[in-house]
Amino acid sequence: MNRYGHAFAAWRAEAQPDWDAYTRHPFVEGLRDGTLPQSRFLTYLVQDYLFLKNFSRAWALAVVKAGDLDEMRACSATVHTLLDHEMSLHVQTCARAGMGPEVLADAQEAVTNIAYTRYVLEAGYSGDFLDLLAALMPCVIGYGEIGLRLATEATPDTPYREWIDTYAGAEYQAACVSAGALLDSAIRKRLGEAPEKSPRWAALSDRFATATRLEVAFWELGRE
Numbered sequence: 001m002n003r004y005g006h007a008f009a010a011w012r013a014e015a016q017p018d019w020d021a022y023t024r025h026p027f028v029e030g031l032r033d034g035t036l037p038q039s040r041f042l043t044y045l046v047q048d049y050l051f052l053k054n055f056s057r058a059w060a061l062a063v064v065k066a067g068d069l070d071e072m073r074a075c076s077a078t079v080h081t082l083l084d085h086e087m088s089l090h091v092q093t094c095a096r097a098g099m100g101p102e103v104l105a106d107a108q109e110a111v112t113n114i115a116y117t118r119y120v121l122e123a124g125y126s127g128d129f130l131d132l133l134a135a136l137m138p139c140v141i142g143y144g145e146i147g148l149r150l151a152t153e154a155t156p157d158t159p160y161r162e163w164i165d166t167y168a169g170a171e172y173q174a175a176c177v178s179a180g181a182l183l184d185s186a187i188r189k190r191l192g193e194a195p196e197k198s199p200r201w202a203a204l205s206d207r208f209a210t211a212t213r214l215e216v217a218f219w220e221l222g223r224e
């Protein structure tokens with residue numbers, strides 16, 4: 001068990017080398033010790049803004065694919081957190097660096113960004129609620145894990161403190177805990193009490209691992 005739930009803990013363990021490549025990527029270490037060049041950070045942030053637009057759509061699709069009102073509420077709360085909380089970090093940080101809303105609106109999506117968001121959306125279009133949740137989890141909870149670690153390990157004068165605080169903060173952490181709880185309860189409702197024995201388990205774990213690999217590629221964006 002893990003603060004983010006059973007299924008997350010199991011899939012994280014099954015994807016361990018990829019998970020470490022994601023959450024301990026050199027880009028993340030550059031945020032931690034402040035050595036990440038600002039230009040690379042801003043390139044990432046503009047792409048991440050575009051990412052979050054599509055990612056919000058994927059959570060909205062989860063509202064559509066949900067099975068009951070509790071699931072619908074949990075997914076729609078995440079849409080709200082993404083649109084009205086997390087994305088303001090991007091808008092404000094870019095504005096301070098001289099990049100106004102028009103820069104964000106005109107930015108071209110990088111192919112890695114297209115690959116990741118369309119993979120997640122497609123999991124929802126062609127699959128069911130569980131397929132979609134499995135593809136969504138590495139994104140939500142991975143940043144929660146990174147934020148918590150960097151909150152204690154970052155050098156005091158890293159210029160990326162605000163980014164770290166967003167993901168280590170109470171609002172984002174609560175979103176991660178509720179995403180993990182939503183996943184566990186959705187799995188229990190559909191696959192029963194021993195989900196790892198279900199014939200679907202391996203394919204769901206595989207979706208989680210694929211999204212994790214797409215996260216690794218996303219950190220490389222500034223180098224495309």
Ligand SMILES: Cc1ncc(CO)c(N)n1
Nearest residue numbers: 048051052139140143218
């Ligand atoms: C690529 C990516 N993954 C996860 C998050 C967390 O929401 C984010 N902002 N961007």
